[in-house]
């Protein structure tokens with residue numbers, strides 16, 4: 605059954621056949637998307653696909669956690685009027701609390717996570733391919749999450765949807781505790797022994 609229908613593969617078999625599984629599943633996700641849109645359920649359809657994907661990723665990394673992990677975040681989580689140059693350097697954030705970047709930065713520094721903030725999807729895909737992670741943890745809008753799962757079928761990806769309180773691509777938000785919980789359960793800890801002080805800069809956004 606699993607040979608005929610890769611979607612049924614779980615755990616190590618899912619990881620070994622990842623590209624075939626995702627190519628087949630993406631076909632279904634895209635095939636039913638127009639119908640879901642007509643019914644007003646497009647987001648719900650993509651989110652259920654993302655949830656299904658995440659359950660398989662959790663299952664696959666339940667026994668042995670990922671060691672080489674890349675976090676991908678969209679630039680629109682930064683407050684639009686903030687001038688901190690976080691695209692070039694995450695530590696440029698002043699941690700003023702007005703957007704989720706500060707909380708993410710502190711967790712990333714404390715835990716030595718490898719992460720990138722992107723303003724273009726194709727740069728994120730290129731970087732991910734070059735970095736060759738065991739696992740991607742990605743935050744984005746539902747459309748881009750589905751696109752990312754489709755474009756990078758060879759890399760297991762745990763995906764977290766953005767909240768869009770101000771519409772697309774402006775002052776978006778995401779659940780930082782959800783990211784922390786995913787990293788805790790899926791990823792081998794890299795936190796060094798001893799106290800590490802998160803970076804705090806003087807100033808405001």
Ligand code: SF4
Pocket residue numbers: 682683686687688690697698699700701702703704705706707808809
């Ligand atoms: S300085 Fe404030 S608004 Fe700017 S990225 Fe950091 S937390 Fe967000």
